[in-house]
């Protein structure tokens with residue numbers, strides 16, 4: 001084993017330069033969200049089965065899938081990395097990565113983020129530390145920290161650095177979630193111009209257009225880029241989810257349903273993001289007045305398959321939503337009991353579940369049961385804490401709409417008007433809130 005430098009100038013311990021190149025190519029596949037990532041990992045391990053950063057990368061990639069099975073695999077890989085590091089000298093950066101991975105695997109996401117972000121002070125081009133910090137800050141609902149973590153390294157990035165566009169796209173998304181729409185859109189569009197297949201950067205721009213209510217532009221933007229996404233893994237379903245949101249923004253429910261059937265809910269759906277896309281899109285479509293009952297059971301089937309994982313509260317909230325929407329009341333009741341047990345365990349996600357997640361799950365059940373007062377009683381006092389389940393503003397919109405819809409069902413017009421007004425201050429382009437507010441204003445006048 002020797003010390004090399006990767007193409008971003010970070011020190012890395014490996015058996016050969018070829019192994020370092022295979023590691024870099026795996027990182028590039030991860031950034032581009034490509035289907036070949038498993039093959040890349042296999043090639044990397046075939047070249048060097050003892051490379052610490054390879055083990056850390058693989059453990060991180062499987063941990064991201066947020067299933068109980070993959071958690072076990074990630075823990076096993078981390079143990080192998082520990083054994084390896086005990087036998088050979090490694091760099092401080094690699095030790096710090098292992099320490100951050102440990103915190104993540106123990107469920108302490110804030111600690112893990114602080115450790116990745118500490119690495120970035122000395123190694124601002126450490127792509128893995130950047131992406132893992134961004135991912136976990138995202139699922140902590142902490143947009144400001146996402147932005148700040150990238151702002152701190154941005155001085156070290158320009159177009160001459162390999163994979164610059166992918167990191168620019170990450171920064172664009174962090175800026176969008178922080179409300180800096182103009183700069184986010186510019187960075188995201190520049191990144192896509194560099195690499196049209198960069199779906200994360202395209203997606204960052206889509207978020208800007210969604211938040212600004214530019215639905216026609218958004219649909220055109222994604223429709224024009226979709227021809228480049230042939231090698232993208234399941235994240236492509238989420239990009240199509242955004243197309244469906246734009247279709248709903250244009251009032252075109254038939255197109256939204258067609259996108260659900262053809263591009264969002266394909267025969268390849270498998271993970272929690274697929275589940276959240278499917279459950280939330282069906283909720284939005286039925287809220288627009290379309291019967292979605294014949295599609296609910298297919299989504300609920302995946303929800304049941306993922307219901308014992310508890311990798312992310314964000315996922316669990318969509319599992320409860322799906323089960324309730326499909327009328328699986330016995331399953332959702334068992335699921336809520338399980339969430340009670342999960343809430344008592346250590347770790348960031350258990351704490352978020354106890355503080356806010358279980359309440360949101362119960363609100364989804366009340367919503368499906370037509371218990372409007374139940375939804376309002378559960379959600380109104382803590383609506384400002386919903387961001388803690390993580391996900392994007394666009395994804396969490398669902399819960400805000402659920403609350404307002406039920407307030408309207410109770411005919412509490414002043415409260416609905418106040419919350420819509422509050423909402424439009426944050427997201428002026430929210431077509432749904434605009435329509436509801438306009439209807440209430442005409443009544444008011």
Ligand SMILES: [Fe+2]
Nearest residue numbers: 203238392394
């Ligand atoms: Fe998104």
